[in-house]
Amino acid sequence: MTTDGGNGAGSIAIRDTLSGKRSSPSGQGSDTVSIYLCGVTVYDDAHIGHARTIITFDVLRRHLEYRGIRATMVQNFTDVDDKIIARARDEGVQASELGERYIKRYHEEFERLNVLRADSYPRATEHIQDIIGFITNLIEKGAAYVAKNGVYFAVSEFAQYGKLSGKKTDQLRSGARIEIDEAKRDPLDFALWKFDAGDPSWDSPWGAGRPGWHIECSAMSTKYLGDCIDVHGGGRDLIFPHHENEIAQSETRTGRMFARIWMHVGMVTIGGEKMSKSLGNIRSVGRALEDWGPNVIRLFCLSGHYSKPVDYSDENLRESLARWRQIEACHYELMHATRGAGGGGGGGPGDAGAAGRLADAVVRFDAALDDDLNTHLAVSALMDVVSDANALAAGGALDPGWAADAGAELSRMSRTLGLRVPDMDPAEAAAVDSEVEARNGLRRQGRYEEADAARDRLRELHVELFDRRDKTVWVKREKIGADAKN
RNA sequence: GGUAAGGUGGCAGAACGGUCAUGCGUGGGCCUGCAAAGCCUAUACAAGGGGGUUCGACUCCCUCUCUUACCUCCA
Structure with a gap:
């Protein structure tokens, strides 16, 4: 039973980690949404886990915008951090230079993944004054204090500490894992500012140093x-302590709710285990792009519900690849049919049903995304259109009008998921057409060796041919590394 | 030990109190000069164990068990 009226935008619901309930990102009647995504720490290459989180938010944003809601998206880069400093020291470069390098690479890779640019990508190092101001507020409120080695947030001052992660402060204190630090009043207190006059450091009212991790967000x-x-939002692993600490800082400062919806994306696993540096099972985005290309990676990342883990296995990737191949071929199938290449019996009795099925699939696609961004079901709905189109084509009943509609819907659904069929300019298409024509001439004359040679030539251009009863359909394939290896 | 999320067919993975998607895989057929892709068709004892609620549960409740994550930096 839906609680709101269900007119387009208002019907989108996302499950909030904190309350466990679903609610609309746009609140009551608003047509804009603000989204803050915790991005990456720039000391190493981005990996598939980062990609999954970012692609999930990318689809959220695309779907919101399709529903007429303007999303303002902010995604940070953490560019000051102990690991960055250590890595920079190892390489003998400035921390800023290291960060710059990985930020540049990040943009290149995520552009290839067809992720829309955020409205801004703030960096910690460019907001030191804002951070200092924030900390000053907290000290004024009595929620932060200056100690020997830094400025700390006093967790005891925030009664609701633990509400996001479902933890109780005394349980946390009794946990043996907490680092004992004499300087802190309470082991749970966390650093807002670390005193250290080393390489990257800034002046502050309390002493030179650098910000702690959570305060920047x-x-x-x-x-x-x-x-x-x-x-x-961000990855599930940020729930504690990162997001918990952000809530403590921000809500202490304003006395208001910090985020209406907390959205957390499940981990990418390798053989059932979390991808992590310590296990040495990291798969980088760069490598994945080489092996699978952007569309397969996106389909993989969207293959399950975002809140659950997904396993980066060859089998799963292959399945995504198979899906992508079908979607890709279908785009071309519909394009060819639309160009009126005499498909035979248009307007058969099945066509009326096809229009209904198409409309139904589109509704299911959008409804799936409305319902806590169920990309898995959305992909299923898209695949229903693909297989319907294939079935009609195989039966020679692909009506150009339907094909045009289905092609438009398929493109739109693909766009919402951020899938992108490789571009092909008309001149290239015409060239392929005439090659195909020539080859069909050879086939009619029974000159099969020459015809096969023509087919091979086209294959080198990643154009694949399907000979059907009455015509030859061709598809321009995306080059995919993993294909070549097998 | 605490917290959270999960255990669905060979694999992946949904929905739903009553008819158990979909994809991959597998068998057969069609189409093709061959091929590829696709289509048609068939295939599966499917729900970790045990209780309970219900006319009826995979779906709700309890319990046990297993897995994973978080409790330390992590998307």
């Missing part, structure tokens, strides 16, 4: 999106 999200964000 509170400061920057507030600066760009205000005190209360509509959707705040």
Whole structure:
């Protein structure tokens, strides 16, 4: 039973980690949404786990915009951090130079993944004054204190600490894992500012140093999106302590709810285990792009519900590849049919049903995304259109009008998922057409060796041919590394 | 130990209190000069164990068990 009226935009619901309930990102009647996504720490290459989180939010954003809601998206780069400093020292470069390198690479890779640019990508190092201001507020409120080695947030001052992750402070204190630090009043207190006059360091009212990890997100999200964000998210592993700490800082400062919806994306696993540096099972985005290309990676990342883990296995990737091949071929199938290449019996009795099935699939696609961004079901709905088109084509009943409609819908659904069929300019298409024509002439004359040679030539251009009863359909394939290896 | 999310056919993975998607895989057929892709068709004892609620549960409740994640940096 839907609680709201269900008119387009208002019907989108996302499950909030904190309350466990679904609610609309756009609130009541608003047509804009603010989204803050915790991005990457720039000391190494991005991996598939990063990709999954970012692609999930990318689809959320695309779907919101399709529903007429303008999303303002802010995604940070953490460019000051102990690991960056250590890595820079090892390589003998400046921390800023290292960060710059990985930020550049990030943009290149995620552009290839067809991820829309965020409205801004704030960096911690460019917001030191905002961070200092934020910390000053917290000290004024009595929620932060200056110690020997830094400025700390006093967890005891925030009564609701633990509400996001479902943890109780005394349980956390009794856990043996917490680092004992004499300087802290409470082992749960976390650093807002670390004193260290080393390489990357900035002056502050309390002493030279650098910000702690969590404060940058509170400061920057507030600066760009205000005190209360509509959707705040990241990977599940950020729930504690990162997001918990952000809530503590921000809500202490404003006395208001920090984020209306917390959205957390499940981990990418390798053989059932979380991908992590310590296990040495990291798969980089760069490598994945080489092996599988952007569309397969996206389909893989969207193959299950975002909140659940997904296993980066060869089998799963192959399945995504098979799906992609079908979608790709279908785009061409519909394009050819639309160009009126006499498909035979248009307007048969089955066509009326086809229009209904198409409309139904589109409704299911959008409804799936409305319902807590169920990309798995959305992909299924898209695949229903693909197989319907294939069935009609195989039966010689692909009516050009239907093909045009289906092609438009398929493109639109693909766009929402961020899938992109390789571009082909008309001149190239015409060239392929005439090659195919020539080959069919050879086939009619029984000159099969020459015809096969023509087919091979086209294959080198990644054009694949399907000879049907009455015509030859061709598809321009995306080059995929893993294909070549097998 | 605490917290959270899960255990669905050979694999992946949904929905739903009553008819158990879909994809991959597998068998057969069609189409093709051959091929590829696709189509048609068939295929599966499917729900970790045990209780309970119900006319009826995979779906709700309890319990046990297993898995994973988080409790330390992590998307």
